[in-house]
Amino acid sequence: MPNDRATTRRTFLSGLAAAAIASLWPMRASAQAASAPGPGTRAIPSSGEALPLVGLGTWITFNVGDDAVARDACGDVMQAFFAAGGRMIDSSPMYGSSQAVVGHGLAKTGSTARVFAADKVWVAPGARGPAQIEASRRLWNVPRFDLLQVHNLLAWQEHLPTLLAMKAAGRLRYVGITTSEGRRHREIEQIMAAQPIDFVQVSYNVLDRDVEQRILPLARERGIAVIANRPFRQGDLIRQLQRHRLPAWAAEIDCDSWAQVALKFIVSHPAVTCAIPATTRVDHVRQNMGAARGRMPEAAMRQRIAAHVAAL
């Protein structure tokens, strides 16, 4: 990590600069990100609840089985995440032991009240959904989930009524659907248009931008929050970018790493509610949370980032 004093000074100065031009920015959430002491937030459209722009994914990284050392390391990552103002942690029954490791971390850090617990239902037939959800809740050891999503649309016709009934009964706050890597987008659009869902989770990053065409505009139109998964293409994108020097213009959006540039590109899209990078390292989670602070790229800078990365 860079020098903390330098980072603080830069954050303060950038905050002043951002405040001066806040009225020119198209995204209110971005302005909040620059002036607030915590991470920038964006409102969940269906409720107005503010959610930090950067969450924490658990795919692969938190699936460490019974390894006590690795479990504690994941707990350290969660501690740093919460200390930096993070809230949303996303997991799934598909991710092996990740749910149990999240539960271990929540207990270790005493963060059950703070976490925005986002999990998924991933089972067929749909009749097995309630049992799986209850098993997941016990692994997390939370009183209830904030968000449950139908993972990869598996048996969504059966699961959505269950989730909506849970929400109506007050046993769940938000309902969503997920996909990844551009799969089944037409079906995603149909569900977004016809079903009263609160969240949609899709893959979105500086190279995978298909969702900009239809899904992100539809999400704004329908008032659906968007979670961006695979922000780093499972790390491949960052490994590729790190072969190149960070451009000088990254400082204009208060980024000191490629990871922050990649994340700011995602969360600066006005339809995106948050991105969920996954990591096993405390320094990386701090770096990722840094992407929710400081100046955000406006349209011209977003184009510049996309063109620069595409040309590398």
Next chain:
Amino acid sequence: MSEWWTYRPSDFLLFSARTYYRLFEIHNAALWPAQAAAIGLSAVLLWLAVRGGRGAARGALAIVAAGWLCSAGPYFWARYATINWTAVWFAAAFALEGALLLGLASSRACPALPARAPGSRLGARRAVGAALLIAGIAYPVAAPLLGRPWTQAEMFGLTPDPTAIGTLGLLLLLEAGRERRLPGWLRAAWLGALWTIPVVWCLITGMTLWTLHAPEAIIAPAAAALALLATRLRHPPTA
């Protein structure tokens, strides 16, 4: 699975390389000092392969069967399943292979290991078989050779990859013989399953390691390919 053609092997990866190798470290610590027994039985297995005969074949098959059962239970069922929910299926397949090997070892149709007279030709098929058997037993050295600690070594008889590779070697060494007395369908099913499970596992583990960017990813698939090619070769006449 809709749009199945869009999926890549990495889409099915559930864990990191670090977690995968730590699994062997934890497994070795939990089983200690079973490694000493595994090394001792590996030495006995090599001696039986050199000695030859039907009794030696029965003993060798039983030792290898124990390795498959140890991989099925303590490794797949109790360890690997903590990070991969498909491990229960692998446990079942490994238990089946162990049972098939034990069945072959105890049956009247058990083939013999060739008793080679001094100066006689080893033959290409047996040479490949011997090489794979030794490769399976020597597999633990792959860990330090590839820069990992000994504590993460994968032991023959205790973990799946070396056990599968060594088994393919043993199957190549066995002579065709009494199993011909079995009905054709039974012989085909039995021998087919005996070969299919280790070959398929070699492909699965190769794919897993490839998605983890592990340098040893080529070893098990190459061993399986070599074994399948060697099955096309005939045993030289025994002395």
